[in-house]
Amino acid sequence: MLKKYIPPANILFMVLLLMASGMIFLPPHARAQNTQEGHINSFVYHRFGNSRYPSTNITMETFKEHLQFLKENNYRVITLGEAAELLDSPAQIPQKTAVLTVDDGYKSFITHAVPLLEKYGYKATIFVCTKYVGRSGYLSWSDIRSLRKKGYEFGNHSHSHEHFLNLSDAQTRREFKEDLSRSEDLFHRHLGYQPDLYCYPYGEYNPDMQEILKNRGYKAAAAQKSGVIYTGSDHYALPRFPMTSTYGEIEKFRSKARMKALPVINEKPRNPEIKGENPPGLTLRIDPSAINPQGLQCFVNGRKNCKITRRRDTELIIEVEAKDKLTTRRTLYTITAPSKDGTRWKWYSHLWVNTQYGE
Numbered sequence: 001m002l003k004k005y006i007p008p009a010n011i012l013f014m015v016l017l018l019m020a021s022g023m024i025f026l027p028p029h030a031r032a033q034n035t036q037e038g039h040i041n042s043f044v045y046h047r048f049g050n051s052r053y054p055s056t057n058i059t060m061e062t063f064k065e066h067l068q069f070l071k072e073n074n075y076r077v078i079t080l081g082e083a084a085e086l087l088d089s090p091a092q093i094p095q096k097t098a099v100l101t102v103d104d105g106y107k108s109f110i111t112h113a114v115p116l117l118e119k120y121g122y123k124a125t126i127f128v129c130t131k132y133v134g135r136s137g138y139l140s141w142s143d144i145r146s147l148r149k150k151g152y153e154f155g156n157h158s159h160s161h162e163h164f165l166n167l168s169d170a171q172t173r174r175e176f177k178e179d180l181s182r183s184e185d186l187f188h189r190h191l192g193y194q195p196d197l198y199c200y201p202y203g204e205y206n207p208d209m210q211e212i213l214k215n216r217g218y219k220a221a222a223a224q225k226s227g228v229i230y231t232g233s234d235h236y237a238l239p240r241f242p243m244t245s246t247y248g249e250i251e252k253f254r255s256k257a258r259m260k261a262l263p264v265i266n267e268k269p270r271n272p273e274i275k276g277e278n279p280p281g282l283t284l285r286i287d288p289s290a291i292n293p294q295g296l297q298c299f300v301n302g303r304k305n306c307k308i309t310r311r312r313d314t315e316l317i318i319e320v321e322a323k324d325k326l327t328t329r330r331t332l333y334t335i336t337a338p339s340k341d342g343t344r345w346k347w348y349s350h351l352w353v354n355t356q357y358g359e
């Protein structure tokens with residue numbers, strides 16, 4: 001007979017697991033230290049294992065490497081809906097939190113991605129265009145119902161996947177609302193609920209569209225600008241890092257998963273549409289406690305073709321402007337800086353949409 005009580009191996013394992021996840025044994029102050037500033041690294045995928053479309057595809061080998069990295073580094077993978085709620089609640093966001101989102105609702109999600117996600121025990125948020133559901137190459141309503149039962153989250157990616165900004169402001173509002181009604185009706189008819197997450201087609205939006213979503217009860221909307229979600233993020237333009245053949249290599253994924261948000265207190269203009277001067281100027285007020293301002297850098301669609309002007313010395317206000325006119329439909333200004341202690345990079349992107357150009 002044993003003199004001492006030895007807990008069974010499975011209980012020890014559970015305790016270790018709970019300790020590792022920070023659920024027990026951490027006094028409040030220790031947990032606070034462990035949370036950093038509440039950053040959520042989110043990623044957007046489109047197609048899986050379909051090399052015919054390299055600009056929107058991720059190979060299965062690379063996708064597996066992403067999931068393996070998240071697992072080995074103890075990331076908590078949550079849905080975008082959970083992320084939006086965490087941003088609203090005073091509860092702090094655990095360190096190393098990731099969100100996997102999938103746009104357009106292609107069939108390869110269920111045939112290729114789901115078996116792997118199930119192996120790793122991760123969920124994802126999928127944005128579907130209701131007009132395309134059930135067409136060849138796309139998920140069907142019954143696929144979506146069965147995936148929802150397994151815990152996958154589905155949000156609205158519009159009915160028609162239109163370029164809403166190609167219209168006048170008044171027409172954009174009207175068309176956007178009509179399109180929302182069509183997609184919401186189909187969500188109700190086939191799934192029995194009102195979606196509360198939205199994803200802008202092509203990542204294109206303006207403040208009117210954001211306001212409409214808010215008024216219709218959406219709790220968040222996903223954009224297509226790279227960046228890290230944090231407590232100061234605009235809920236109706238949440239950033240995501242794109243994961244494709246070009247951007248999805250494991251080294252790039254690793255650095256994006258470790259990236260922190262550059263805390264922008266104020267941004268002018270907020271509207272992505274280029275309404276006046278081209279190249280447009282972007283004014284940002286940044287939290288000076290978070291970064292080393294000497295290390296600020298800017299990029300235009302990934303190229304260092306821009307300048308940063310420090311507007312005031314007392315506060316960290318900068319103006320960012322491309323050196324050349326923006327001549328593509330969508331352009332990202334990306335601003336990065338090292339953290340004060342130099343151990344992390346911080347990232348912020350602003351999207352510009354020039355409606356004079358096609359896709």
Ligand SMILES: [Zn+2]
Binds near residue numbers: 161201202
């Ligand atoms: Zn899309």
